[in-house]
Amino acid sequence: MPTISVIIPAYNAENFIKGTITSVLNQTFRDLELIVINDGSTDGTLEVVSSVDDARVQVFSYPNSGPQKSRNRGIDKARGEYLSFLDADDLWTPDKLERQLQALQDNPDAAVAYSWTDFINESGERLPGGQHFKFTKDVYERLLLGDFIGSGSNPLIRRDALLSVGPFDESLVGGQDWEMWLRLAAQYQFVVVPSSQVFYRQSANSWSSYLKRQEQGYNQVIEKCLANAPENIKKLRPKIIGNRYKYLTFDALQYGKNRQDSMMAARFLWISLKNQPSFLKNKMTWIVFLKIIMGLIFTTEGFKALQGSLRQIKLSTNNQA
Numbered sequence: 001m002p003t004i005s006v007i008i009p010a011y012n013a014e015n016f017i018k019g020t021i022t023s024v025l026n027q028t029f030r031d032l033e034l035i036v037i038n039d040g041s042t043d044g045t046l047e048v049v050s051s052v053d054d055a056r057v058q059v060f061s062y063p064n065s066g067p068q069k070s071r072n073r074g075i076d077k078a079r080g081e082y083l084s085f086l087d088a089d090d091l092w093t094p095d096k097l098e099r100q101l102q103a104l105q106d107n108p109d110a111a112v113a114y115s116w117t118d119f120i121n122e123s124g125e126r127l128p129g130g131q132h133f134k135f136t137k138d139v140y141e142r143l144l145l146g147d148f149i150g151s152g153s154n155p156l157i158r159r160d161a162l163l164s165v166g167p168f169d170e171s172l173v174g175g176q177d178w179e180m181w182l183r184l185a186a187q188y189q190f191v192v193v194p195s196s197q198v199f200y201r202q203s204a205n206s207w208s209s210y211l212k213r214q215e216q217g218y219n220q221v222i223e224k225c226l227a228n229a230p231e232n233i234k235k236l237r238p239k240i241i242g243n244r245y246k247y248l249t250f251d252a253l254q255y256g257k258n259r260q261d262s263m264m265a266a267r268f269l270w271i272s273l274k275n276q277p278s279f280l281k282n283k284m285t286w287i288v289f290l291k292i293i294m295g296l297i298f299t300t301e302g303f304k305a306l307q308g309s310l311r312q313i314k315l316s317t318n319n320q321a
Contacts, residue, residue, distance in 0.1 A: 002033040002056070004082045004097055004156070007074030009037045009067040013088035014044040016201065018052075019124070023091045025054055029098040032056060035074045040064030045088075068168040068176045075167060083157050089201040090153040091120070096197040100156035103191045110137075111161035111188035112181070115197035117150035122203055134192050140185040143178075144225060144236065146243045151200040152177035161188050169224075174217020182225055211252055211264060218244045242276030245269070253291055262295030 006024050010017055017036075024034050036049050038061040049059045060077060062070070071085055082101065086092065100113035119127040131150025135142050142148065149155060165183040168176050184190075222241065226234050245268045252265035269288060272279060279285045 002031055002080045004029065004032040004084060004101065005074075005078035005080030005159075006032055006034045006084050006086055006097075007037065007071055007078060008034065008086050008088055009039055009070030009074065010041060010045050010049070010088040011039040011064060011067070011070075012041050012043045012045060014041075014048050016089035017045060018048050020086060020088055020090060021049065021052055021057065023094075024086065025052075025056065026094050027092070027097045028095050029101060032097065033058065033078070033080060035060070035077050037062065037070040037074050037077075039067070039070045066170070068170045068172070072167040072170070075162070078159070081159055083159050083162055084155065086153045087151075087201075090151065091124075091199040091201075092153070093195075093197045093199075097156060099193045099195065099197070103193050104156065104158065107189070107191045109189050110191040111158040112155045112184050112190045113193060114149050114155045114190060115193040115195055117154055117198040117200050118196045120199045120201050122201065124199075124201075126199075127202065130196065132194075132196070134194055135190065136192050137189045138185075139190045140182065141233070141236070143182055143185045144233070144240055146247070147175075147178040147181065149177070149181050151198050153200065154198045155181070157184065158188075172217050172220050174214040175221040176217070178218070179221045179224065182221070211248060215248060215268075218248075238275040242272045242279065245272035245275070246279065248272075249288060253288065253295065259296055262292055265295065266292050 008017070008020065008024075013020075021034065021036070024032070034054075034057045036057065036059040038046050038049065038059055040061075040063045046059065046061060049057070058077070060073065062073065067087075074085075075083065082104070084097065084100075096115060100115060103113040104110055116130060116132045118130040121127055131148060133148040135148055139148075161184060165180075165187060168180055170176075172179060222237070222244070226237060226240075249265050249268040249272060252261055252268055265288075269285075269292065273285070
């Protein structure tokens with residue numbers, strides 16, 4: 001029985017999955033199993049995974065059903081006392097599991113250990129920004145105000161805790177990771193490893209459709225969480241919505257490529273300000289507003305030149321959150 005089960009849902013991931021698997025097998029903590037759920041891939045994903053010569057790797061193939069169904073299938077196959085999920089294009093540092101496991105063993109009241117997340121591009125190069133927070137113990141309210149975990153590839157979770165709150169919600173179109181962390185935070189404590197150990201790969205491909213799906217999913221999560229919440233939590237609705245749309249604005253600008261993306265960013269910013277007018281007092285808001293205006297005017301080439309500065313703005317805002 002392995003101590004840790006790592007679950008990778010994979011769909012058409014032949015370009016990156018070998019590196020992702022290697023980052024798991026190179027962990028300093030060796031007592032693990034790696035479960036790859038091949039989610040109906042039509043490229044060479046299955047061949048790449050099958051070529052890995054390590055007894056700890058298992059691969060199971062199913063018709064395409066989406067990442068949340070794949071994660072739930074992985075949970076059913078897992079035998080470890082602890083579970084961790086990893087997207088097929090993300091990476092870990094070699095000490096990620098060892099340090100997170102130690103954090104949980106040192107804090108027996110905690111059920112979830114998370115680390116800091118940094119961003120990489122499609123070539124694996126580090127990007128500015130990241131999620132570097134130190135919230136611990138009872139984090140539900142803070143997590144509701146913003147997903148400081150930063151990536152579905154991040155936490156190490158006690159298996160019994162995850163099973164007690166139930167599987168990933170397959171009815172959500174986006175924000176499934178956030179919703180799962182919230183269910184865990186409602187019942188269990190969190191602990192942090194204050195080190196960058198997760199590298200979240202970001203791509204601009206189909207970013208507009210991705211953001212629309214995320215927007216819909218985030219609103220589903222908010223409504224689900226607040227439906228039966230106590231009054232003191234329901235009062236946080238404007239702040240929760242304002243924060244979510246603030247980060248949607250940053251993403252639309254940072255990865256957008258045309259006027260349509262700028263118009264989306266403008267709509268996101270309007271909803272954010274409508275719910276949190278206090279953002280108008282922040283000079284970053286006015287910089288973002290200026291970027292939106294410039295994005296509506298510039299061509300695609302001119303718009304690309306703005307993206308580097310947006311990453312710096314997002315980094316600064318993340319660290320102030």
